[in-house]
Amino acid sequence: MYNSGQKLDWQAVAPPPDTKPPAPLTMRAQSLPPRSYFPEHAHDWGQLVYAISGVLTVTIVGRSFVISPEQAVWLPSGIIHRVGSLLGAEFRSLWIASEAGVGFPREPTVHAVGPLLKALIAETVDLRSNENDRGYAGRVTDLILDQLRRAAPIPAALQWPQGEVLAGLCAALYADPADARSAEEWARELGMSSRTLTRRFEAEIGMSLRSWRRRMRLFKAVELLGGGMDVTSVALELGYGSPSAFIYAFRTEMGMPPQAYMNRAS
Template sequence: MNRLSSTELSLLEMASLPRELFVRQEVMPSRHFFPPHQHDWHQLLYAVSGVLVVDLTGERYFIPPEQVIWLPRGCQHSVYTEYGADLKSLYVKAEYKGLSTDTACVLHITPLIRELILSAADFEINYSLQGYENDLVQLLLQSLARLEQSDRYLPWPVAEELAAMCSRLYLQPDNNQTTEQLAELLATTPRTLDRRFRRETGMSLKQWRQQLRLMQAIELLSTGQSITTIALELGYSSASPFIHMFREQFGISPAQYRKQKQH
């Protein structure tokens, strides 16, 4: 896992923004990691390609190209990508009130927002406050408030032993241990484990693992691996049950999803 040097990280710690919106863009190589940090302004993270893994306290978000994550001022977060990502990081002045939320949230991106972000990313840092560039920035900021929130994220338990279990499951996508076996490792009963897990995450352990596999499927589909290889890596016996699960959740096959994201 590659960590940013203090010199590189200082680029994220500007005393103030030069404009109401400042876009920082970079290509993150595979297994790149921004350590926990926070800003004195709001931030919108968007991966044009690849998948971002954003960790907050008690939550982990997988952000594919059809989503963005809004991080309000002072929200501590870390960012990681397993297979690389083309990152657009939008910094927005703290005075911005378009999104009336003081907590992080995942939003569904629209084709309009995507094109506005890509255009704004090419502006000079001190873009003109008169004319086309400022008008585009204002349209982008106004449009953010119209984006719909997504419920496709992965809550992360705070309790140390549950968090450690979830980390193991994340690092071992093909782990097919049953709830009974996981409970035994924690010296508890399946019922108690599931009750504790539901209390901390709002979902059962079974639901959580399904969501984990779905998020990791999206992540793996950004690579060149075959559908069969991805299915086996996620612990499926063959491609068929994986394709069935994916189609049930998204309404399209993994191959169709991948093709859409390549355009």
């Protein structure tokens, strides 16, 4: 996603200068502008990558995926990674000391983030300005660690290609999900045959461009609905012919209509 051919499009962001190793937990809060990223790095402790709003792209060796505010990525210590945002995000990251992460997954894992964990993460940010109440801060920390140990891995992240050409294609579709160009049209745009595009996309992502686009639109729908956009506006933003067509597609994939999904998430 951040290959040399895209350096003019993406801007590296420096981490906050006052960060210290977690003891046992440290919260980092930072706004990521559109097309910005933290360069490749690793930590001597675990990290929970999360955004309270906007969408993050997380890249580790051999994998790239996008997460919404309903998801977070657990990264064990020593994992080389980079994190960025195509459209901008309110980045929240939990650094967790190795001794406090006993029982956590040993591999990078995507977790669902429910209302309680969201609230606890928000509370942790507020606690940084009130260090006098250490007893309360400790109880919040213990609750967060318990929530993370109980969190079940999910396959809900949106897969993202690592190659420059396909990453550019996916970024264009994500920025304009109503773009209706076919695989053949995109292949001509990218200077390759449709067969080559299909083969490369399935090799990198594990699904067809059509399937990925359908999944991307639903992923984007959750992001827009979570930001307060109404169902009709979301349907138009995503390129559906009518709100009813969007509701049908959402219910078919998610098992419930959009409003019910958002009510449950709330």
